Amino acid sequence: MRPATAVCALVLLIAVPSPTLAADTTGPSGGPTTAENPFEGARRAEERLSFAGSVNVSWDDAKGPHSDQLNVRAAGGSIQLEGGSTLLAGPDGSTVARRPGGDWDLLWTGAPTATKRPGVDEKYDLIPIDQPAPTMVASRPTHVIEVRQDDVVRERLFVDNENELLLRREQLDLTGHPVHVVAFSSIDLGAQVAAPPTPAHPSDHSPDHLSSVSAPTGLPGGYRRIDAYREKGAVQVLYSDGLYDLSVFQQQGGLAARDVPASGKAVRVGSSKGWIYAWAGGQVLLMRRGHTVYSLVSEAPVDQLMTAAKALPAAGGSSLLTRFRRVCRNLVEPLAR
Amino acid sequence: MTADDPRAGTPAPHPGDALSALLDGELGDVDAAAARHHLAGCPTCEAELAVTSQARSSLRGLPPVEPPAGFIEGLIAGSVPERNAGSVPERNAGSVPERNAGSVPERNAGSVSSSSHDATVTPIGEAPSQRRRWRAGVAAMSACAAVTVVVLGVAAPHDPPASPPLGRFIVAHETEVGAGDPVSELATAVVPVGFQR
Numbered sequence: 162m163r164p165a166t167a168v169c170a171l172v173l174l175i176a177v178p179s180p181t182l183a184a185d186t187t188g189p190s191g192g193p194t195t196a197e198n199p200f201e202g203a204r205r206a207e208e209r210l211s212f213a214g215s216v217n218v219s220w221d222d223a224k225g226p227h228s229d230q231l232n233v234r235a236a237g238g239s240i241q242l243e244g245g246s247t248l249l250a251g252p253d254g255s256t257v258a259r260r261p262g263g264d265w266d267l268l269w270t271g272a273p274t275a276t277k278r279p280g281v282d283e284k285y286d287l288i289p290i291d292q293p294a295p296t297m298v299a300s301r302p303t304h305v306i307e308v309r310q311d312d313v314v315r316e317r318l319f320v321d322n323e324n325e326l327l328l329r330r331e332q333l334d335l336t337g338h339p340v341h342v343v344a345f346s347s348i349d350l351g352a353q354v355a356a357p358p359t360p361a362h363p364s365d366h367s368p369d370h371l372s373s374v375s376a377p378t379g380l381p382g383g384y385r386r387i388d389a390y391r392e393k394g395a396v397q398v399l400y401s402d403g404l405y406d407l408s409v410f411q412q413q414g415g416l417a418a419r420d421v422p423a424s425g426k427a428v429r430v431g432s433s434k435g436w437i438y439a440w441a442g443g444q445v446l447l448m449r450r451g452h453t454v455y456s457l458v459s460e461a462p463v464d465q466l467m468t469a470a471k472a473l474p475a476a477g478g479s480s481l482l483t484r485f486r487r488v489c490r491n492l493v494e495p496l497a498r
Numbered sequence: 499m500t501a502d503d504p505r506a507g508t509p510a511p512h513p514g515d516a517l518s519a520l521l522d523g524e525l526g527d528v529d530a531a532a533a534r535h536h537l538a539g540c541p542t543c544e545a546e547l548a549v550t551s552q553a554r555s556s557l558r559g560l561p562p563v564e565p566p567a568g569f570i571e572g573l574i575a576g577s578v579p580e581r582n583a584g585s586v587p588e589r590n591a592g593s594v595p596e597r598n599a600g601s602v603p604e605r606n607a608g609s610v611s612s613s614s615h616d617a618t619v620t621p622i623g624e625a626p627s628q629r630r631r632w633r634a635g636v637a638a639m640s641a642c643a644a645v646t647v648v649v650l651g652v653a654a655p656h657d658p659p660a661s662p663p664l665g666r667f668i669v670a671h672e673t674e675v676g677a678g679d680p681v682s683e684l685a686t687a688v689v690p691v692g693f694q695r
Contacts, residue, residue, distance in 0.1 A: 203679035216685050222693070229689045233681060240680050244688035248673065250680045256673040268673040278677050330682045343682045368670060374539035375512070389539065392670050395662070396541045399674070406676035410667050413545030414660030422664070424693040438664070438693045442672055442686025445664055453542055454660035458671040460683075 196287040196306045198280075199318050202325035208252065210324060211236040214299065214348035218244075220341045222439035223426055229441065230346070234354050241357035249357050257363045265360035270367045274388040279403040284383045285310050298328040299345040308404065315404070315462060324350070335464065341442065368392045376409065380469040395456075400469070405443075405461035407469060412454045420454075421447065431471045437463060451475030512540065517547045521554060665691045 212235050219228035231244030238252030247259040254271025281287070288307045295302030298319045308316035314337065319329035329344035368390035376398040378386045384400040384407055391397070392410065400407040425436030425447065435448030443460035448470065455473055459466055513533045519525045520533045537544050672687035 200678045203682075207680055216681065218685050218689050220686075227692070231685060231688055233685070235681075240684070242681070242684055242688045244685075245690040246688050248684050248688050250684055256684070258669075258673070268669065281677060327679050327682055330678075341686075343685045371539050373535065375536060375543075376539075392667070393663075395667070396539065397667075397670060401677060404677055406671070406674070408667070408671040410662065411541050412660035412662055413542045413657070415657035417659035417661070420659055420661050422693045440668055440686070440691050440693065441689035442668075442683075445668065447662065447664065452657050454662055456662045456664060456667050458664075458667050460676075460678075460686075 196289045198282070198287065199306050199320050199325070199327060200281070202320070203327035206321070206325040207235055207240060208238045210326065210350065211352065211354040212326075212348055212350045213352050213354045215346045216242075217344050217346045218342070218441050219344075220439060220441050221338075223424060227441070233345075234357065236354045237356035239357045239359065249360070251359060257360055259360075265363035266366045267363040268366055272370070274399065275370075275372075276385065276387040278387055278401040279383065279385055281308075281403040284402050285315065285404055295322060299348045301328060301348065303328055319344075332460070332462070334462065340439075341460070368397060371396065374398055376411070377472060377474070380407070380472050382465050382468050384469055402461070402465075405459055405465070407457060407459040407461055407466070409473065410456040410458065412456075413452060414454055415452075416447075416449045416454055428467065430467060433475075435470065437466075446470050512536070512543050512546075517543060517550055521547070521551055664693075 212233075214233050216231050216233050217228060218231065219226060221227070229244060231242055233240065233242050235241070240250045242248045242250075249257050249259075249265075251257070251271065254269075255267065256269040256271070257265045257267050259265050286309045288309055290305040290307055292305060296305060296319055297303070298321075302322045303319040304322055306318045306320060307314050308318065313335065314333055317329075317331040317333065317339075318327060319331075320326070321328050326348075328348070330342070331339040331344075332341040334340045371389040371391055374386075374389035374396060376386065376389065376396075380386075380400055383402040385402070386398060387401050388399045389396060390399070395410045395412045398409045398411065400409065421436055422438060425438045428435045428437055428446075430446070430448050430450075433448045433450045435446055438445045438447070443458070444463055444466055446455075446457040446466050448455050448457075450473060453475065455470065457466055457470055461469075513520070513536055516525060516529065516533055520530055525533060537547060668691055669687060672684065676683060
């Protein structure tokens, strides 16, 4: 090979990296081969497209694998999901739920959070995966994007090649096994889909916003406090790491045996005992610390949930004076009944 | 004091005993405003305030204790003569001597030489009775202290159960569409939660 040809070949190799090389170049320091945020593209697609289809939700818990099927239709920026219950997400970001009697409850107003969420790329890498052929999901070709934290693949996203719809979303455990999957099993794009009816006057059951709250402004793992609400007897502090939201519900009091569902997995969170429960979308960690009961609800992987929970404070001191006051209160309370 | 703490990961301190002072109106304007600000965002202190307020109301709402019939009369009859024997001798002339007749004269025979029944209330004759009361008082206080220590140290007061509604918490969390797209985020919200108690 002549030197000029060799130089040209080298330049071509550098300037036009192969898909395989792109897929292998990963990690925060490995190279900027990250994809555009696929969730933003999916949100835009769901707002502008009309479609109807079936979605399969599957997840694993201590009892084994579970799955459920639900119907989805979207038009005019509204999305309706029907399964065990019915939810309607409006174009303004609000969420309403239909009660069994047919009336609607407003569960979320769509108001923006007090603090903007971190960017997903602050903690995760979005890596497009090269494939010899598109992966078919609901009979549609998709490309795959992996969401990686350091070298751990947290999620695998299957994005419609034509319209950016997110047709399949897998969350993986640390062994690479999918533990939460939401996937279209069928979809009819461009169908004559009527826009879901918008309830005229739903009952307002949305949480009250709190302008200030006594809670950490951040939790380990890159979770930042973005807002706080009052949720019927509890304070909900909302955190986000850019990909997952984490709700920390705080209540004053103790945990009785009947408050702890039997299907949980007992865990140790620092010096506290806790229980983890899986539901279709994520995990709940229930624990008591000091005189506070925490219920952490999140789509985040269990290891992140546990790390964040360890940093939660034990509110309510046990000074002698405090204990004396509690004793006096306990002596007086029976008299008041 | 503010509920927000600029230091990441560090919550603001709780008002603690200032809550009782707030209820009693003993806090200054600034401290009271700070405490109320903290209460708005702290379920722990809010619950503490509610319970303290309830206990306070319960105490104040207790009916006055009615002494048993004859209690006051008996109390007066038993104590007044010894304290005020000199001033009300007529009223207790018949009772006090009998009460102490058996004990005082023998133990204090040398000092009780007076022919008057007032001899039973002289300082020398009163000393054993006072010592007994002193000892009884000390014993009672010791018993109270012991009970307090046991209650504080052993019988840890229990908090009322919080009874977290996990299913409702999940719905509240999921219906707020987060960083993801609405379909993948809300799809799991319409699936019934299976681990309910």
